[in-house]
Amino acid sequence: MVGGNGVLYPIIGFVFCVAFIYMSFGDLWIDIHGETKLSFVERNGTQFMVDGRPFYINGWNSYWLMDHGVDEYSRSRISTMLQAGAKMGLTVCRTWAFNDGAYNALQVSPGQFDERVFRSLDHVIAEARKHGIRLILSLVNNLQAFGGKTQYVQWAWEEGVGLSASNDSFFYDPSILHYFKNYVKTVLTRKNTFTGIEYRDDPTILAWELINEPRCMTDASGDTLQDWIEEMSTFVKAIDRKHLLTVGLEGFYGPKNPKRLTVNPEFWAADLGSDFIRNSKISTVDFASVHIYPDHWSHNQDIEYKLKFVSKWMLSHIEDGDEELKKPVMFTEFGLSTENKDFNPSQRDRFYKVILDIIYNSAKRSKSGAGTFVWQFLVEGMEKYNDDFGIVPWERPSTYRLFTEQSCRLARIQGAFPSQKEHLKKLCWQRR
Numbered sequence: 001m002v003g004g005n006g007v008l009y010p011i012i013g014f015v016f017c018v019a020f021i022y023m024s025f026g027d028l029w030i031d032i033h034g035e036t037k038l039s040f041v042e043r044n045g046t047q048f049m050v051d052g053r054p055f056y057i058n059g060w061n062s063y064w065l066m067d068h069g070v071d072e073y074s075r076s077r078i079s080t081m082l083q084a085g086a087k088m089g090l091t092v093c094r095t096w097a098f099n100d101g102a103y104n105a106l107q108v109s110p111g112q113f114d115e116r117v118f119r120s121l122d123h124v125i126a127e128a129r130k131h132g133i134r135l136i137l138s139l140v141n142n143l144q145a146f147g148g149k150t151q152y153v154q155w156a157w158e159e160g161v162g163l164s165a166s167n168d169s170f171f172y173d174p175s176i177l178h179y180f181k182n183y184v185k186t187v188l189t190r191k192n193t194f195t196g197i198e199y200r201d202d203p204t205i206l207a208w209e210l211i212n213e214p215r216c217m218t219d220a221s222g223d224t225l226q227d228w229i230e231e232m233s234t235f236v237k238a239i240d241r242k243h244l245l246t247v248g249l250e251g252f253y254g255p256k257n258p259k260r261l262t263v264n265p266e267f268w269a270a271d272l273g274s275d276f277i278r279n280s281k282i283s284t285v286d287f288a289s290v291h292i293y294p295d296h297w298s299h300n301q302d303i304e305y306k307l308k309f310v311s312k313w314m315l316s317h318i319e320d321g322d323e324e325l326k327k328p329v330m331f332t333e334f335g336l337s338t339e340n341k342d343f344n345p346s347q348r349d350r351f352y353k354v355i356l357d358i359i360y361n362s363a364k365r366s367k368s369g370a371g372t373f374v375w376q377f378l379v380e381g382m383e384k385y386n387d388d389f390g391i392v393p394w395e396r397p398s399t400y401r402l403f404t405e406q407s408c409r410l411a412r413i414q415g416a417f418p419s420q421k422e423h424l425k426k427l428c429w430q431r432r
Contacts, residue, residue, distance in 0.1 A: 036129060036130065036131070036132040036418070037418065038132070038134065038203045038204055039051050039203055040203040040242055040243070041055060041134065041203075041206045041207070041244060042244075043244060043286050043327070043328060045326060046321055046322055046326060046327060046367065046368035046370075047328060047366065047368075047370065048244075048328055048370055048371075050417060051417075053414055053415060053417075054363075054366070054413075054414050055091075055370075055414065055417075056359070056363040056370060056371055056410045056413065056414055057092050057330065057370060057372070057373075057410075058089065058090050058091060058356075058371065058372065058403065058406045058407050059090055059091060059092035059094065059136075059371055059372065059374075060085060060090055060093055060094070060373055060374050060376070060377045060403075061093070061094045061095070061332075061373050061374065061375045061376040061377065062081050062093055062094075062095055062376060062377050062378070063094075063095055063096045063138075063376060064095075064096075064378075064382075064385055065078050065081070065093070065096075065124045066096060066097065066106070066117065066120050066121045066124055067096075067099060067104050067120075067146075069121070069123045069124055070104045070116055070117055070120045071104075075120075075123070077379050077381075077382070078123065078127050079127050079131075080379045081093075081377065081378075081379050082127050082128055082130075082131040082133050083131050084377075084379070084393075084394065085131070085133055085377070086131040086132055086133055086420075086423055087423050087427075088393065088400070088404050088407060088423075088427070089403075089404055089406075089407025089408065089411065089420060089423055089424050089427050089428075090133070090403065090407060091132075091133065091134060091407075091417070091420065092133065092134045092135065092206055092371070092373070093128065093133055093134075093135055093136075094136040094209070094332055094333075094373050095124065095135060095136070095137065095138070096137075096138055096141070096146060096212075097121060097137035097138060097139060097187055098138065098139055098140050098141065098146060098147065098183075099117065099146045099147060100140070100141075100146065100147025100148065100151040100152065101147045101151040101154075101155070102147050102151070104117055105147065106118060106121065107147075107183055109155060110152075110155050110159075110179040110182070110183075111179070111182050111183075111186075113186065118190065119193055121190075122190075122192045122193045122194050122195075123194060125192055125194075125195070125199070125202060125204050125205065126192060126194035126195050128204050129195065129202075129204040132417075132420065133204075134203075134204055134205070134206040135204060135205050135206060136205075136206055136208075136246075136373075137187075137205055137207075137208055137209065138208075138209040138211070138212045138248060139183070139184060139187065139208060139209060139210055139211065140152075140183075140211045140212070141211070141212045141213075142211055142212055142213045142214045142215055142248075143212065143213065149167050149168075149170035149171075149211075150167050152176045152179055152180060153165065153166070153167055153169055153170055153173070153176065155176075155179065156173055156175045156176050156179070159175075161175040162175065162176070166218060168216045168217065168218040168219070168224070168273075171216055171224050171225060171227075171228040172224055172227070172228070177228075177231070180232070181235055184232070184235065184236060184239070185239060187199060188200045188208075188236070188239045188240050189239065200239060200240035200242060200243065203242075205243055206243070206244060207243055207244035207245060207246055207286070207287070208236055208240070208243055208244075208245050208246075209245075209247070209248040209289065209332075210229065210232055210233065210236070210245070210246070210247050210248055211247070213248060213249070213250050213291065214228075214229075214247065214248060214249065214273075214274055215272040215273055215274060216228075216272070216273030216274070217271070217272055217273055219273050220255060220270075220271040220272070220273055221255070222254050222255070222273050222274060222275045222279075225273045225274055225279065226275075226278060226279060229247055229282055229285070230282055230284070233245055233247075233282055233285055234284050236284075237284045244286040244287060245284065245285060245286050246285060246286065246287050246288065246289045246330070246332075247279050247280065247285055247288075247289060248289055248332070249276055249279055249280065249289050249290065249291075250274070250290070250291045251276050251288075251289070251290030251291060251292075251313070251317055252264055252269040252270065252272060252274055252276060253277070254274065254275025254277075254278060255270045255275075256275070257270075257275060257276075257277055257278075259316060263312060263316045265294065265298045265309065265313075266297065266298060266299070276288065276290070276317065276320065277320060277324060277325070280320075280325050280327065281324075281325060285327075286327065286328075287327050287328040287329065287330055287370065288317070288320070288321060288325055288327055288328070288329045288330070289329075289330050289332045290313075290314075290317050290330070290331050290332070291331070291332065291333040291334065292310055292313060292314070292333065292334035292355065293334070293335060293337075294306040294309045294310060294313075294336075295336060295337045295340050296337065301340060301341055303347050303350070303351075306336075306351065307350065307351065307354050310334075310351065310354050310355060311354060311358065314331065314359075314369070315358065317329050317331075318358075318362055318367055318368050318369040320368075321367075321368030321369070322367055322368045325368075327368065328368050328369075328370035328371075329368045329370060331355065331359070331369075331371070331372045331373065332373045333373060333375040334351075334355055334372060334373070334374060334375060335374065335375040335376070335389035336348045336351040336352075336389070337388040338388045338389075339388045345396060345398075345399070346398075348391075348399070349398050349402060352374065352399065352402050352403075353402055355372055356372060356402060356406045359371060359372050359406075360406065360409050360410065360413075363410060363413050363414070364413060374403070375389050375390075376389060376390045376391075377390070377391065377392070377393055378390045378391065378392050379392060380392055380395075404427050407420075407427060407428075408424065408427060408428040411424050411428065412428075
């Protein structure tokens with residue numbers, strides 16, 4: 001009788017919509033004013049697991065969090081960025097846990113730390129926990145920004161104990177190895193002044209990253225870097241068995257890997273002293289990391305070429321994770337430069353979509369592609385801290401939709417975790 005006047009069908013549709021949201025995202029909506037409880041992320045073969053469920057990551061980079069937490073005028077940017085990420089359904093942020101000898105240095109000199117900066121890192125971790133965001137914390141830079149391996153070599157040279165002025169002596173000089181181990185131990189055993197939890201005991205931290213984009217060009221065989229990864233990953237695991245560990249690789253195949261000829265962007269990529277397979281196979285490395293920068297890696301600036309390269313590059317590394325490494329593979333940086341000839345934002349959206357789609361399809365098939373981290377997200381008023389990749393995501397609606405839709409898609413596969421549910425209920429309800 002009701003169906004005759006057309007009222008019943010909208011009601012049925014509404015009920016089915018409610019049921020879909022409920023079944024997709026579970027029956028527990030957290031109180032956003034209450035404390036968010038996080039569990040440690042674990043690994044089971046090629047998948048990350050949280051509380052016995054697969055965990056696929058839609059994440060982002062904001063390397064600047066600790067640096068901007070030191071001064072009061074910029075400290076609010078931390079909470080603004082983490083809250084915005086949570087509202088987008090994002091689950092993990094990758095950021096620097098280092099600043100060596102530079103402005104606002106965490107490590108002022110070997111073994112000497114600035115407590116103001118350490119408290120800023122404490123604050124970053126506490127705020128991430130509050131907003132239900134996990135962190136990947138990188139421990140040193142291969143590049144000179146924020147000190148990096150160059151600063152360690154300079155310290156050893158200034159103290160008269162350095163073996164070489166080469167930046168690559170970071171990987172083998174006994175004095176520098178001692179400096180770095182002392183730094184790592186200090187960070188891992190730090191007790192957070194806001195939460196009272198030692199970093200090594202805090203599930204807010206998803207993983208440690210040994211070094212951002214390691215290269216050792218003075219030893220193209222890869223032996224020097226391999227020895228360093230083995231030594232340092234073993235050292236980290238001796239202090240902290242609770243957290244996952246990755247290297248921080250760009251993903252290039254080394255001189256003995258046949259994929260150097262078919263997958264690497266150009267010939268030079270095999271001669272940087274790193275090898276994706278060899279470096280990632282080490283038993284103390286829990287997951288592999290890969291970056292995606294076709295416009296910086298190739299002379300071919302055609303957008304169609306770049307998109308084809310991205311697909312081939314990602315699928316190759318996911319295949320490696322499934323068939324050879326038997327570990328998850330995370331694409332921990334990806335970006336398309338605004339400095340490209342004829343750049344327009346729609347190209348960047350196409351680039352992002354290819355990457356997000358590949359991870360979604362990998363997740364649907366329970367493959368090793370475990371997540372992505374766009375480089376980089378900023379908040380308003382940070383123009384001078386931007387590079388040619390950074391964006392304020394909510395300023396471009398089409399870009400914002402790409403990332404929020406990815407959050408919804410992944411949640412439909414794995415279910416929403418308690419820290420996500422309030423935000424995903426709003427995000428994904430709006431899309432039905």
